[in-house]
Amino acid sequence: MSIELMHLLGLDGRNVDVEVRISTELAPAVPPDWLPLADDDRARLAAFRREGDARRFLTARLLIAEHLRFAGVPLSEVRLLRRVDTAGEWKPVLRSTGSWQLPSVSLSHSDSWVVAAFAHGAEVGVDVEAHAAFDPLDRAMLSHAFTPREMLTVHSPRDAADLFTCKEAALKAIGFGFAIDPLALELDGYRVHRFDSSEARALALSPLTVPGAASAAVALC
Structure with a gap:
């Protein structure tokens, strides 16, 4: 596991501390005794095939x-x-039974990569995608997530993974993920070019460095 500490420029002009934890090795399928799991977590774990x-x-x-x-x-x-709810599943939220000040959290995984991002004072979204998930490039499929302008920047599986992670991280930061039409959000690198959605809000985006053939991005809103 690696830990990346970042200082992203917050939307009010201040730096927001973001911690990203990255694992490239998967834990065993049986939870350790010391890890407390809620009933909902245990039900989800038991349901995996x-x-x-x-x-x-x-x-x-x-x-x-x-x-x-x-x-x-x-x-x-x-x-x-x-x-x-009717919009779909929102990103998870940490809640304390005490008086602890807990961060916003976002989770993502692809193949053997698992990433968790934490931020205080802003909503955070993170995404990781293995390059192999976009190889070979299926432009018809990608057109459901990427606008025609964005498609012009996609020349390789890595390009597709880079763009996809930015979009997914941004929409996770807002709270919905792809419950919002990804075509409503158009990116120009790590800047928002257009966002035609009732859920639109200001976003800060940054790439993440992960080991191996994968791309990742983190977003704040």
């Missing part, structure tokens, strides 16, 4: 636990909650 999905799920939970333990927050006093 593929071992890899269970391992990615638990790896993400372990990255959260390691962040909280390093911050001195008792794991028994924190729950990761999900919200599901």
Whole structure:
């Protein structure tokens, strides 16, 4: 596991500290005894049909636990909650049974990569994608996520992964992920060129460095 500490320029002109934890190895499919899991987590874990999905799920939970333990927050006093409504599943939220000030959190995984991002004072979104997921390039499929202008910048699986992670991270920061039409958001590198959505808001985007053939990005709003 690696840890990346970043200072992103917040939307009010101040720096926001972002911690990103990256794992390239998946945890075993059985949770360790010391890791507290909510009933909802245990139900989700039991429902996975593929071992890899269970391992990615638990790896993400372990990255959260390691962040909280390093911050001195008792794991028994924190729950990761999900919200599901007609718009779809929102990104998870950390809630404390005590008086702890907890960060915004976002999770992502692709193949053997699992990433967790944490930020205080801003909503955070993160995404990671293996380059192999876009190889070979399927331009018809990509056109459902990328605008014609964005498609002009895609020449390789890495280009596609770079752009996809930026879009997914941005929409996760807002809270919805791809429940918002990704075509409503058009990017020019790491800047928002256009955002035609009722959920639109100012965004800050940055690439992440991950080991191996994968791309990642983090966003604040």
